[in-house]
Amino acid sequence: xSIKIGILGYGNLGKGxxxxxxxxxxxxxxxxxxxxxxxxxxxxxxxxxxxxxxQLENMQGEIDxxxxxxxxxxxxxxxxxxxxxxxxxxxxxxxxxxxxxxxxNVDKMAKAGGNVGIISVGWDPGMFSLxxxxxxxxxxxxxxxxxxxxxxxxxxxxxxxxxxxxxxGKQYTVPVNEALQAVRSGSxxxxxxxxxxxxxxxxxxxENADKAQIESDIKNMPNYFAxxxxxxxxxxxxxxxxxxxxxxxxxxxxxxxxxxxxxxxxHVIEYNIKLDSNPEFTACVIAAYARAAYRLSQEGQKGxxxxxxxxxxxxxxxxxxxxxxxML
Amino acid sequence: xSIKIGILGYGNLGKGxxxxxxxxxxxxxxxxxxxxxxxxxxxxxxxxxxxxxxQLENMQGEIDxxxxxxxxxxxxxxxxxxxxxxxxxxxxxxxxxxxxxxxxNVDKMAKAGGNVGIISVGWDPGMFSLxxxxxxxxxxxxxxxxxxxxxxxxxxxxxxxxxxxxxxGKQYTVPVNEALQAVRSGSxxxxxxxxxxxxxxxxxxxENADKAQIESDIKNMPNYFAxxxxxxxxxxxxxxxxxxxxxxxxxxxxxxxxxxxxxxxxHVIEYNIKLDSNPEFTACVIAAYARAAYRLSQEGQKGxxxxxxxxxxxxxxxxxxxxxxxML
Numbered sequence: 001x002s003i004k005i006g007i008l009g010y011g012n013l014g015k016g017x018x019x020x021x022x023x024x025x026x027x028x029x030x031x032x033x034x035x036x037x038x039x040x041x042x043x044x045x046x047x048x049x050x051x052x053x054x055q056l057e058n059m060q061g062e063i064d065x066x067x068x069x070x071x072x073x074x075x076x077x078x079x080x081x082x083x084x085x086x087x088x089x090x091x092x093x094x095x096x097x098x099x100x101x102x103x104x105n106v107d108k109m110a111k112a113g114g115n116v117g118i119i120s121v122g123w124d125p126g127m128f129s130l131x132x133x134x135x136x137x138x139x140x141x142x143x144x145x146x147x148x149x150x151x152x153x154x155x156x157x158x159x160x161x162x163x164x165x166x167x168x169g170k171q172y173t174v175p176v177n178e179a180l181q182a183v184r185s186g187s188x189x190x191x192x193x194x195x196x197x198x199x200x201x202x203x204x205x206x207e208n209a210d211k212a213q214i215e216s217d218i219k220n221m222p223n224y225f226a227x228x229x230x231x232x233x234x235x236x237x238x239x240x241x242x243x244x245x246x247x248x249x250x251x252x253x254x255x256x257x258x259x260x261x262x263x264x265x266x267h268v269i270e271y272n273i274k275l276d277s278n279p280e281f282t283a284c285v286i287a288a289y290a291r292a293a294y295r296l297s298q299e300g301q302k303g304x305x306x307x308x309x310x311x312x313x314x315x316x317x318x319x320x321x322x323x324x325x326x327m328l
Numbered sequence: 329x330s331i332k333i334g335i336l337g338y339g340n341l342g343k344g345x346x347x348x349x350x351x352x353x354x355x356x357x358x359x360x361x362x363x364x365x366x367x368x369x370x371x372x373x374x375x376x377x378x379x380x381x382x383q384l385e386n387m388q389g390e391i392d393x394x395x396x397x398x399x400x401x402x403x404x405x406x407x408x409x410x411x412x413x414x415x416x417x418x419x420x421x422x423x424x425x426x427x428x429x430x431x432x433n434v435d436k437m438a439k440a441g442g443n444v445g446i447i448s449v450g451w452d453p454g455m456f457s458l459x460x461x462x463x464x465x466x467x468x469x470x471x472x473x474x475x476x477x478x479x480x481x482x483x484x485x486x487x488x489x490x491x492x493x494x495x496x497g498k499q500y501t502v503p504v505n506e507a508l509q510a511v512r513s514g515s516x517x518x519x520x521x522x523x524x525x526x527x528x529x530x531x532x533x534x535e536n537a538d539k540a541q542i543e544s545d546i547k548n549m550p551n552y553f554a555x556x557x558x559x560x561x562x563x564x565x566x567x568x569x570x571x572x573x574x575x576x577x578x579x580x581x582x583x584x585x586x587x588x589x590x591x592x593x594x595h596v597i598e599y600n601i602k603l604d605s606n607p608e609f610t611a612c613v614i615a616a617y618a619r620a621a622y623r624l625s626q627e628g629q630k631g632x633x634x635x636x637x638x639x640x641x642x643x644x645x646x647x648x649x650x651x652x653x654x655m656l
Binding site: 016018019020022023024044096099100103120125127129130131132133134136137138139140141184186259260261265266267268269270271272273274275276277280281283284285288291306307308309310311312313315316320321323324325327328 | 636
């Protein structure tokens with residue numbers, strides 16, 4: 001019997017979840033839900049319906065886990081608690097500062113509905129958080145470092161596109177190699193924002209726009225660019241479309257610490273990922289945690305959980321016996 | 329109130345656990361137990377007793393978690409089930425092929441005694457296993473690769489020392505850089521044993537020994553060296569003592585996989601560690617899981633568990649709330 005998956009929101013992440021469900025042979029896609037007119041949304045999976053979001057409330061019992069693929073700014077704070085009352089849910093809420101509040105909201109509604117809600121699933125928050133936690137538990141005397149990239153930052157790309165005279169643009173966050181090497185050496189460096197990442201911008205200027213002004217506006221933009229070494233490359237729309245249309249990303253979580261009676265021994269733990277598609281990878285993590293949500297719910301558990309609260313074996317199709325003999 | 333830790337076996341690992349307990353301020357060392365005459369064993373922690381192993385049975389109620397620091401060949405298969413009947417226990421049983429049987433033995437006795445037993449804790453099995461599992465769950469369509477080193481292999485060093493004419497020796501397992509790079513590129517290579525690791529031996533020959541014969545005996549030793557490219561360096565006892573007395577180790581777990589409707593996107597997940605002291609790092613992982621054993625037992629759980637069965641939050645001192653706001 002397959003785990004019946006519903007997807008709410010069919011952007012890059014929703015499509016990624018659809019692809020992930022295809023790769024997991026214990027799951028099947030039941031329906032995609034959208035705020036758009038459902039007949040305008042074409043999905044990849046044959047013979048699976050697309051419904052308007054208003055249909056969701058009639059689907060209790062037909063979906064084992066609803067995956068929420070909206071944005072963290074306005075969609076998820078409202079949708080995740082709301083639908084946690086009706087379904088087991090998984091989201092990728094990634095506004096780190098608001099996680100505690102989101103957790104409480106989802107917890108209350110999931111408990112009220114007798115469901116499991118898993119929030120903030122993906123790679124950061126998600127796999128990176130797990131690696132910070134495991135490494136911190138193992139090496140209590142040490143420091144954590146997180147680097148992001150090389151990859152496309154959607155927020156920074158949007159910021160570029162709001163600059164006067166800009167027609168289009170993409171921003172890559174790039175870790176500074178010297179900083180990475182210093183951290184890997186275990187030397188435990190203190191690093192400023194500027195020392196850890198550079199920001200590389202590819203910009204298409206409108207005809208007759210003042211490029212020097214654009215470059216200056218970008219480089220001096222507070223919060224987004226002013227605290228970083230930023231490079232701006234002007235290119236044509238054709239080149240942007242051809243070379244910068246992907247959504248790659250990645251990053252590094254490193255902890256260095258010391259052990260021994262006099263802290264005489266050094267250790268470095270590193271986790272890193274290199275992704276061709278940020279949303280598809282996030283979707284794969286979500287699919288694994290959807291399996292966990294289903295199983296926890298089958299066991300009678302209720303309430304909100306994060307990746308910290310879920311034993312790894314729940315993510316896998318295999319039995320405990322199979323996992324012990326094949327992967328331990 | 330601290331978690332009261334007992335250590336059985338005071339070799340490199342036992343000493344490492346003692347150091348790890350010192351770094352975790354919610355733990356205290358209650359006693360060290362040894363098969364040796366207890367008065368011949370000097371430990372680092374002031375005012376903590378060393379007892380003969382025969383005293384262990386009288387210590388129920390005085391120890392929250394007993395950490396078993398013996399060897400996997402003969403000590404742990406007997407000790408872990410035996411003491412799981414009396415205490416919550418953690419071991420680092422690392423004979424991969426025998427884990428299922430060991431699990432069953434410990435499970436039966438831990439359940440009989442109402443205790444929690446966590447087996448095969450360390451880095452492989454342990455953290456490497458966890459990373460194989462997480463990455464496999466995330467990228468179902470992909471391949472796992474594990475590389476060990478650069479580090480000292482105790483078993484291979486022992487094998488060298490058994491060769492005729494050898495006075496002393498140390499063996500390093502070294503991952504082949506080209507193989508690592510090929511795996512990291514996501515090209516999903518098929519690699520033979522010889523292509524993944526080389527074996528580097530530092531050997532002290534006895535006076536007048538036949539060095540050519542020693543080198544040939546080592547390189548052709550079945551199982552240990554014959555399937556690898558092996559290099560043998562003859563050095564003096566002084567040089568061996570001076571430059572090769574440490575116990576460094578490390579390694580890499582890498583999974584590459586594909587996502588997308590037509591598997592068009594490539595992803596690489598890597599976990600790697602670089603350790604000055606293999607036993608001290610193993611001990612640190614064990615200490616974190618001792619905390620988990622204590623907490624699970626407090627919740628009324630019983631039986632044998634592995635790293636796969638334990639939610640990450642159990643490893644940390646912090647509350648769920650603290651973890652969510654600081655690490656997620």
